[in-house]
Every structure is written in structure tokens, then in C-alpha cells.
Amino acid sequence: MASIELEHVSKLYANGAYGVRDVDLNIADGEFVIFLGPSGCGKSTTLRMIAGLESITSGDLRIGGRSVTNVAPRDRNVAVVFQSYALYPHMTVRENMGFGLKMRGAARETIEAKIQDAAALLGLSTYLDRKPAALSGGQRQRVALGRAIVREPNAFLLDEPLSNLDAQLRAEMRLELVKLHRRLGRTIIHVTHDQVEAMTMGDRICIMRDGRMVQVGRPLEVYANPADTFVAKFLATPPMNLIPARIENGADGQPAAVADGLRVKLPQQHLAPYAVTAGKDVLFGIRPEDIYETQANPAWQPIEVTVVAIEALGVENVVVGQIGLSQPLEISARLSRHFTAAVGAKVTLYIDSLPMHLFDPASGAVFARPPLVTSR
Amino acid sequence: MRRLALHIGLIFVSILILLPPLWVLRTSLVPESMSYSTDLLPDVTGQNYIDLFVQKRFGTFYLDSLVVSAGSVLLALPFAAMTGYAFARFKTGGRLARFVVLATQMLPPVAIVLPAFMLFRSVGLTNSLLGLTIAYAALNLPFLIWILMGFFEGIPVDLEWAAMTDGATAWGAFWRVVMPVSLPGIAAAGVLGFILAWNEFLFALVLTGPGTATIPVGLASLQTSNGVQIAKVAAGVILAILPLVIASRFIQRFIVQGLTFGGVK
Helix, strand or coil: CCCCCEEEEECCCCCCCEEEEEEEEEEECCCCEEEEECCCCCCHHHHHHHHCCCCCCEEEECCCCECCCCCCCHCCEEEEEECCCCCCCCCCCCHHHHHHHHHCCCHHHHHHHHHHHHHHHHHCCCCCCCCCHCCCHHHHHHHHHHHHHHCCCEEEECCCCCCCCHHHHHHHHHHHHHHHHHHCEEEEEEECCCHHHHHHCCCCCEEEECCEEEEEHHHHHHHCCCCCCHHHHHHCCCCEEEEEEEEEEECCEEEEEEECCCEEECCCCCCHHHHHHCCEEEEEEHHHHHHHHCCCCCCEEEEEEEEEEECCCCCEEEEEEECCCCCCEEEEEEEEHHHHHHHHEEEEEEEECCCCCCEECCCCCCCCCCCCCCCC | CCHHHHHHHHHHHHHHHHHHHHHHHHHCCCCCHHHCCCCCCCCCHHHHHHHHEEECHHHHHHHHHHHHHHHHHHHHHHHHHHHHHHHHHHCCCCCHHHHHHHHHHHHHHHHHHHHHHHHHHHEEEEEEEEHHHHHHHHHHHHHHHHHHHHHHCCCCHHHHHHHHHCCHHHHHHHHHHHHHHHHHHHHHHHHHHHHHHCCCCHHHHHHHHCCCHHHHHHHCCCCCEEEHHHHHHHHHHHHHHHHHHHHHHHHHHHHHHHCCCCCCC
């Protein structure tokens, strides 16, 4: 078992472009960490640098306290599960799983015993003599995991291992991986661009963009307190509504976020931290689930919305509505499955402004306020 | 109806392609005196084949061709595999190196054959199977490099990365994972190299002597000052293409078999 520390780690390519830029991260021993970000953000590159498959241009990488920046992949004792599974096609499942131990000169009996254990754990015992081509996608994925488990590495590095599975299998494997982590207690870094995986699996999420680590924290902590508009939009579907607004004092003297078709008073407990936004242009951020079709709380504030589309998902209805007249804007709301309205109809929805955020429209950075949710 | 028309068309094209070799086969099986006859099969004899082996030393030519073709492939393949892998995976030498390798194939053989002859004579490799084997290996090397480079580029780098994190060195990953996975490709390249060497005439003519001639040179020798013994030439042609027909069966299987057999999705 081992901790993983990245200190000012960068990856500079020959063409002068940065793949990864100045990443600082400490991953505790046994922690399950998610690298989340869009394609090309540098998350897989970071993973490959930890594995030793990509060189580190500058900075230091330590695994278990030992600097491994210039150590070959085989000497880092980490196991990688690739998106493509990367099973050796000419070997059987047994040979695939035993390859790592064979390379390390383990005794044949030891290898066989560990293969049997891992196969039993993953439900692969009856497939040991098959070649990868004779397995389903889910089975191949399990073999790739088994190949990693058998070696008992210091850390597991998973590079989008679930992205080739269908939705149902992916949900099952998500749970399996979490259980596996609990059972093995090893450090796991899981790279994904799937927000559900990020929110449900890890102890911490590291959100990456353009080679930089934008925000690191517990999933719900990051969800409730995004560092900028990128995180706010990326971490959920539908994303947080970001409405260009201006902070103005109302007739009652209370500051409100004001836009065409929108006037939301800032909650009392946010007035002090948001004092700096007085009179400024901001992006008013509100998550679709903080908009309701009925006013269950007198503090919730009404907005008039013209329904543009309704996505009936069964469990809920996602309503896309338009606010404003001179510069119409679309906002999304996750409403109850019982909500019905014709497209084009005008409806009143209610905003719970307590979880709101204000962002700087130029930099995208959040105007900090004390968090509402502090732990998961 | 469309299917029927398609089949009729395909049958017609097949006949068009098969007729010449079938007529050569027919000519090789009739006596020399009737070889120019337009009768389908006036008489059947194996005498032409017997004459080739007994009088014309075709057995030796056959053996020489086999030794030289197989030898050149065995000599060139390891170099081609390693170079092709370096080009494909490490981009060694960049695009320029790839182009230079390909450019050597653009020279007409006649431009190389005389310098090669001078060179080989100075080291005593003319009139020897070893000399011709080396010449063919060198001639076919760029072609084999390009074929294998394509195969290696088709192998996902994830496989090598998996092997390297599993404890293999870069060489170990190449030897234990890339090579076995590329075997169909290597076999296909080997068969293509064999066919090229088997068919080669110019270098064989210049670099070999009477005791070391290959099949194409042997076939050419059937054209004498007394004329062409067409039935024997036909028999020689049949003997010459026989290994190629067998080889083409292999190459088809290897190429169809594909490269990665589902190891990566």
C-alpha cells in the first residue's frame, strides 16, 4: 500500500504545448481518488505519468514516499486497467492474469493460487482457459481488473475502465469497484469523464481542465461549492444555470441578482460574503434541482418562465424554460414527474436561493461564501 | 434476378482470369508436337515434366529458388520487424527515415544490379546461393519494413503499456506481447517476401551461374537458339506458380485472421 504525491508535476510536449501543468496533489494511502474532466484535459496523461508510461517534464512524483520520477513502470508496483482493457489476445484468461507475477519470477504454485483467488472474487473461475476474444465486454473488463488484483500492487490506476460497458453493466461495475476498494484497501486513482462515477465512487474528486487541476475535494463538497463556472457546469447534467445578472439594491434596500425576467434577493446569510459584488455584473448560478414548481418555503422566490421543452425522464421532468424578453435566456429546472405544462405555456417556478452562487463573469471564478454542505 | 446476373458476370470474369493459366496447364500436359494445336486435349502426357527434371535440372533450380527465397525472408524478417516496430512505435528518424526507406524501392532494379554485381564479385559472392540470398534480403527489406510497420501501427500501444506495468521491459513487451500478436502480420509479410524473391529474375540472372540458377532463370533457358519449347515452358510455368498458389492460400488466412483477436475493445 502506498501514498502518491505529485509535486509541481508538468508534462510539456515537443510542440511546446502542456499536457499537464503544475499539478500538486497528495493522495493518501488507501484513498479512492477520481480524476474528472473533459477529453484532452490531461487526466489520462497524469495517470500515465504516475504509471511511468509518460515521462515527467518537471516536478516530482513519489509513491510510498519514494521518488519514482525516473523509475521504470515495472519498478513502481502499480497496476493499470486501461479503457481498452489491453488484454493479451494470444493468452488465456489464466495467462493474462498470471503474466505480471510470471514477469516478477513468482513460483508457479503461488501464481496459480492467486489467480484462483482473484478469479473467485470476480466470478471468472469458469473462464480461466478462454481467450479474451471469447469473452463479453463485461468479462474482459473483469479480467483486466483481475490481472491488476493478482499482482497485489501498491496502487490501482484505472483509466476509464467502465466507459466501454453498457449503462446497466456500468452501474453494476461501479458498485463492484467500490466494494473491491473496501475489500482490498488499496489506493485507487480512477480516471473518468462520467459525472455519476465521479460523484458516487471516490473519496475525493480532482477536476481537471486544460492540464490543470481546477478543484480537489470530496464529491458533495465540490458539487455544493464549485470553484468556478467550469466545475459548476461540468459536475452535473443538466448543468448549473448561469444567468448574467447585476447585483442591485431593491426598494427594501436588500441586494438582489437582477436580470431581464429575473430578480432574486440574496439570502440574508450570504449578504456579508457577497458585499463585494454590490453593483457588479455577475453570473448568477443556481442548480436545476433548486428550482421548484410549488412554493413550499416562503423564502423561495418566484420567476416567470415560458416552457421551451420538457424531458420526461420517468423519475423527474427536466423543464427547459425561457426567461426575459429583450435578451431571452434558457434555464433548466428538475421538477417532479407530476409537473405538466404545454410547450409555450407561461408558468411560475420558485427558486430556493440559499444554495446559489455568484461568479465573476470575466474570470469565471466563484465569489467565495461559506459552504452549506461541508461533508459527505 | 439481380443475383443471377451477378453470378453470370462473376462466372464470366472468373473464366477470363482462369483461362490463361488453365491453357498453360493444358499445354504442359500435351506432347511437344501438339502444343500449338487448338484442340482442347489431343493427348495427355507427363513427359514435359519428366524432361524438365531429367534433362533441364529443374529439381536443382527448384531447390535453389526455395533456399534463396526462404533464406532471404528469414534473413530480412528480424531486421524488418525491429525497424518497422521502431518506425511505428518510436517514430525513429521521423517521416524522413520512412521516406528514405521507401525511396530505395523506387530505383529500378536495373540501376542497382550492375553495382551489386561488382560489389558481390569483389567479395566472392557471385555464382553463390548465399550471395543471391543476401541480395534478395536487402532488396525486400524496405518492402517488408513498410508492411510490418503498418501491422505494428495497428497494435494498440495499451498492450505494451500493460506489459510494461506488469513488469516487462520494453524489449520484453515487444518479444512477449507485440511479436505473438503480430505473428499473422509477420507471416503475411514473410509470404509476400517469399513470392517477391521467388519471382525475381534480373538479379538471379546476373548474380548466379549455371550451378546456382533459380526457377525464373531456368525458365528463360528454355528459350534456345532452336526456338521455344512451348510445352516444356508451360510445364515450367506450372511448376513455378505452384508454390505461389499454396503461399497465397496461407497469406489469405493470415490476413483474414486479423491482428488483435479481441484483446482490446
